[in-house]
Amino acid sequence: MxxxxxxxxxxxxxxxxxxxxxxxxxxxxxxxxxxxxxxxxxxxxxxxxxxxxxxxxxxxxxxxxxxxxxxxxxxxxxxxxxxxxAAPASGERHLSHDExxxxxxxVPLPDSLRTHLHGQLGVLRLSAREMAFARALVEALDDDGYLRISLEDIGAALGETGADAERELRTALRRVQALDPAGVAARDVAECLCLQLDAASNHASEGTRRLARRILEGHIGLLAAHDAGKLAKALDASAQEVQCAIDCIRRLNPHPGWQFGETASRIxxxxxxxxxxxxxxxxxxxxxxxxxxxxxxxxxxxxxxxxxxxxxxxxxxxxxxxxxxxxxxxxxxxxxxxxxxxxxxxxxxxxxxxxxxxxxxxxxxxxxxxxxxxxxxxxxxxxxxxxxxxxxLQHFFSRGLNHAAGGASAPVALQGLIRELIAVEKPVAPLSDAALARQLAQQGFRIARRTVTKYRQSMNIDPFERRRAQGGEMGAPA
Known part of the structure; x- marks a missing residue:
């Protein structure tokens, strides 16, 4: 042979x-x-x-x-x-040859979220390509610990496009999301808190965490409005079960990056x-x-x-x-x-x-x-x-949302349109997120209700239940 x-x-x-x-x-x-x-x-x-x-x-x-x-x-x-x-300063410094x-x-760098995450990536057994993708995601995080840049844009920045690159980036995202602190590299608040639920096993039962996940994934508007009654009805759960789930969510941290550096009060x-x-x-x-x-x-x-x-x-x-x-x-x-x-x-x-x-x-x-x-x-x-x-400067970058008549608009433009629709609504009959989505569709923008909710929350606008209550108070006789 x-x-x-x-x-x-x-x-x-x-x-x-x-x-x-x-x-x-x-x-x-x-x-x-x-x-x-x-x-x-x-x-x-x-x-x-x-x-x-x-x-x-x-x-x-x-x-x-x-x-x-x-x-x-x-x-x-x-x-x-x-x-x-310039004249030499007094007290000339002498450095040894072996220094x-x-x-x-x-030059010392501050202990930041990124250095903390890079340190964890350094002990993982990853290929050079896998490490490059993971580190690129870490560098794209903002000070809150969120990933506000799309995977497509990150791939373009790396010169990697196509289905294979997107699949590798999604794998890298899961790796980064598994790092400490829990909730890092989330794309929105709901995902951030859901990522932390698995780490909350010592504080809540599996049933409570499952219910909390359902609230975050489908009813975050009712959660923000503190409407436990409607949550119980929507989830077909008891008031006590819903309250336990709400308490579980309240123990989570919506800003996982804030514990690294003083980003909240920076100038x-x-x-x-x-x-x-x-x-x-x-x-x-x-x-x-x-x-x-x-x-x-x-x-x-x-x-x-x-x-x-x-x-x-x-x-x-x-x-x-x-x-x-x-x-x-x-x-x-x-x-x-x-x-x-x-x-x-x-x-x-x-x-x-x-x-x-x-x-x-x-x-x-x-x-x-x-x-x-x-x-x-x-x-x-x-x-x-x-x-x-x-x-x-990142504010000016975004992917376009197609219009029915052709062309595309930036999410910031749609946020401005949502703000204008809310500004002219009737105080006693405010528009729900679903109603806002329907009005946007009439103007040629077909976006999901959940997307409207995300945009409204990013602008710190109250849900329609709270706006309706505030409108009722304003219209009530003195």
Whole structure:
């Protein structure tokens, strides 16, 4: 019997990210506050990097409100920092040769929900592809712990489309939803609480948890209205059983991400501003959102004269130069993406939420000339100040809902339409979610009652039972 061993060589394309590129990705995804702190920490660790307080004062006193600071000007400003001559500070720091000089990697990051989840993923036995999908989902979570971005958009950001990629993303979603804290990566409140029910076995019986799940999946409106009587009738259960299920739900946490960091009380600093100037919408960077960094050229000159053989210090200087450049690159990317969003959503700025158009990451990526994943990271935790208020850049992205007459509308537009329908309803006879769905259908938008309920809840509008009670109180004689 002849046995032969055949060796086959295959070429496989797989992305390989250097530590510096990985850090650049993290910097791009940070909010203004996180990035500003990272700059300050880096300046403390790196003797060649310092905060330019004079530049900050110049911005505060010389730049008029809403002034245009485009990418070219920002890059020129960063380059000008290299030409500023500064005297060496007293108490020069000396670092040992065996100390790690990858200082940017030593910048401490706050203990966040994402780092907590990434730590759990790190101990799972997953393939590189499975891990990439799971980590992408973790990065897409908001501070509440919810997944507000569709799987389709996440797949597009990863460059993975089709049925197979969607199936793998759904598998990855189940893996992330199984992590601690319970309820993480849910798409809405009902799913978040349902994910926590299985972990509530020590506090409630199986029958109570099953009833609680039925309430969350089909009667969350009655739950929000505190109408236990109607819940009992709808579920064909006793009042005591329903109350036990309600008590079980009340012990759950609708904001699983809040235990990581102080997201509930954080201050939002807009990264860009949008205003109308001479009939055109102008988008500019908020120059005061970040501290300006520059090279300490005095130290750099000393190194050139006396430290020619000090490889570690040369690496330190190189990292400082990279950091200064990354500030300009980050600002340029944010501004390009924001301008592209404003151009695509011009009708929103002109006429309000009803004119919001569907918009995908890939559209902006093609216009800016970057990968969709770069756009995804750019819009994360970045805010835009507009005449209508401050919005997260992610607010302008959504999948379209088809209209019967053709075309599509963004969910934000439908939310605005629902708000208008409720605003003109009769106080003593408010519209139920089913009635709202029927009125939307008459206008060409065929959406399910549950979708209307989700939109109404996202706008913090009471269910029709409570609005009817409030209307009755307002109409009652004094």
């Amino acid at each position: 002849n046995t032969s061993i055949v060796l086959q060589a295959r070429q496989v394309q797989a992305p390989v990210f250097s530590p510096r590129l990985q850090h650049a990705v993290r910097l791009l995804q940070m909010s203004s506050q996180e990035y500003a702190q990272a700059l300050r920490d880096a300046a403390e660790l790196n003797p060649f990097l310092e905060i330019d307080t004079a530049a900050q004062d110049d911005v505060a006193t010389a730049a008029p409100a809403g002034s245009e600071l485009d990418a070219a000007a920002d890059i020129e400003a960063a380059a000008a920092f290299d030409r500023i001559t 790690s000089f990858d200082l940017m990697q030593r 939002v600093i807009p990264d860009v501003t949008v205003k109308k100037v001479r009939g055109a919408w102008r988008t500019s960077l908020n120059a005061s959102a970040l501290p300006r960094v520059k090279l300490n050229t005095g130290y750099a000159q000393l190194l050139e004269k006396h430290g020619a053989q000090c490889t570690a210090m040369k690496e330190c200087l190189e990292q400082a130069r990279w950091m200064v450049g990354s500030v300009s690159q980050r600002a340029s990317t944010i501004l390009d993406v924001a301008r592209a969003i404003v151009a695509r959503q011009k009708m929103f700025f002109e006429h309000g939420p009803l004119a919001m158009k569907p918009l995908g990451l890939r559209e902006i990526a093609e216009e800016v000339g970057v990968h969709p994943s770069t756009v995804s990271r750019t819009v994360h935790n970045k805010y835009m100040a507009t005449p209508a208020g401050i919005f997260e």
